[in-house]
Amino acid sequence: MKVLLIRPKPEKSTIGLQHVMICEPLELEYLVSNIPLNIKKNVKAVIYDFIVEKNDYIDILKFEEPDFIAFTGYITHVNTIKKMCKLAKETLKDVLTGVGGVHAEVVGGDFKCDYIDFIYTKNAVDGFNETLQGIIDKKDIQEIQEGIRVIEENEFNFNLIQPDRESVSRYRHKYYYMFHNPCALIKTSYGCPYNCSFCFCKEITKGKYHSRNMVDVVDELSSIDEKEIYIVDDDFLFGREKLLEFTSLLKERKIDKNFLVYGRADFIAENEDIIIKLKEVGLRAVIVGIESIREKDLLNYNKKTDLQINEKCIMILKNLDIELYATLILPMDFTKDDFRNLVKWLRGLDVTFVNLQPLTPLPGTEIFSDYKEDLLVSLEDYHLFDMAHVILRPYNMSNREYYYQILKSYYRIIIRPKHVIRLVRKYGLRENIKMLKGSQRVSLQYIMKILRG
Ligand code: SF4
Structure with a gap:
């Protein structure tokens, strides 16, 4: 199974520190390193960081043909992520999409739309892995959604395996x-x-x-x-x-x-x-x-x-x-x-x-x-x-x-x-x-x- 992990580029009109800094997408590196071994053997996860990536999104979709795409982003990325999910669904018939990141965790409802299948509002690493398992088990979207464990208000998983920095080795120098x-x-x-x-x-x-x-x-x-x-x-x-x-x-x-x-x-x-x-x-x-x-x-x-x-x-x-x-x-x-x-x-x-x-x-x-x-x-x-x-x-x-x-x-x-x-x-x-x-x-x-x- 092919999984793309994507950090989008901010919209042009966003005024931002991106002109004086570009930081690595640590949260995506955590997703890669925390995929359990039994799932990992069935999954190839690739990070695309569109702040520095030169290739075109659609070309990448056609080349990679992912089964699942997970996005991360801030509030400024909400519309961009929705657009990218729509494009993904239009380009690849069966692709599933999900979104996590800090905005999804606090105001997850902002991502609700026809093109996003999973919104990770808490402990995204666990939800992401449960999604992967569901896809491997060939469950339908609703079954996978139901399989994502409901997390109590104050329950957080802070015990994570160290991030996989190699997963962005081609971007690191940037x-x-x-x-x-x-x-x-x-x-x-x-x-x-x-x-x-x-x-x-x-x-x-x-x-x-x-x-x-x-x-x-x-x-x-x-x-x-x-x-x-x-x-x-x-x-x-x-x-x-x-x-x-x-x-x-x-x-x-x-x-x-x-x-x-x-x-x-x-x-x-x-x-x-x-x-x-x-x-x-x-x-x-x-x-x-x-x-x-x-x-x-x-x-x-x-x-x-x-x-x-x-x-x-x-x-x-x-x-x-x-x-x-x-x-x-x-x-x-x-x-x-x-x-x-x-x-x-x-x-x-x-x-x-x-x-x-x-x-x-x-x-x-x-x-x-x-x-x-x-x-x-x-x-x-x-x-x-x-x-x-x-x-x-x-x-x-x-x-x-x-x-x-x-x-x-x-x-x-x-x-x-x-x-x-x-x-x-x-x-x-x-x-x-x-x-x-x-x-x-x-x-x-x-x-x-x-x-x-
Ligand atoms: S709550 Fe903490 S992180 Fe937020 S501004 Fe205050 S000191 Fe900083």
Whole structure:
């Protein structure tokens, strides 16, 4: 039996980080490695990553003639996946289709259509394997659907076999994250112990948090060829003991990697000693949700941080020469003064990299119902829920002006002679030109928004 595992390309109008990063489809690699041996002997599973794949989708379908195609994707991929499933059904009479991924897990109903046979809303690895078994047993769709075990609200399977990175060997050299190039992904925990109101990640595990055994994590790290490692945990910097064990194991086993991780500002501010130890074993960059410089926003977001914590975190990372990738949420009541104040604050602290995200109430999050009525776009315009489009009406300026303020802020924060000199010295000219080209594409998308409104 032939199975294709597909990550689609985002739609052209989606504004996204895909211009400055392409990460490996780890979730598909987990599907491949976790197929039980008794099923594996009957199955050939091939991953197609359409972010980097050059061949045409229909040509691939005709060439591979799969029995089953499983897709992964975010909210921005919903319509693309539906279209691809429709095309698959039109091209191959008997092909079955399924979809998993984070959006399917939280808002699975969005994928309901005539062309998708299976939607994996929980523990996709198990559901996927049950589907394979059903197809091998020549059951019909309804029988297979009924055979997929119903999972209790709080029941998660966190015990997975390490991902099969070989399954994307032909694409691996293309995977990078900004200056981390080439870059591999690893997941060391599931869920997040915090409860920020806007957050989609915490909905995936319904507030549950599970950290993997550190020996197992370090074993996996030692098997990865790439030196640059992106730890894709929702919050890697959690638990002093865990992090101490992580650093000692890396030292003990002489594992030489560079790490990019997600972490909270309060942890960094309160645990400088741990950050120093992590730096010694390769911590190179941290993505921190700074979110806002206005206390009322931080309270609204239930972020449990404040301005002082954010400033302390930024200074600690700067003093240790650990790159900060700061993410900020732009509320809809922002005035030109608010944009100015934000830029002044970030420039004052010498923050180089920012991701300015207009407030986006993602379906499935706590804040979604509060803003549902204020949406400027249809709920079916999934590709616009990219955290970069303005999908709620700004209170104090036009949409165009709001886009203009975002673009201007980016330029005033990032494009500064001292930053350019520092970045060229640190990462070299070639990598900087690559980044510049990528960010110009994003700028162009914003300029079109300003021009077209
Ligand atoms: S925003 Fe970050 S810290 Fe807050 S709940 Fe989500 S993952 Fe956790």
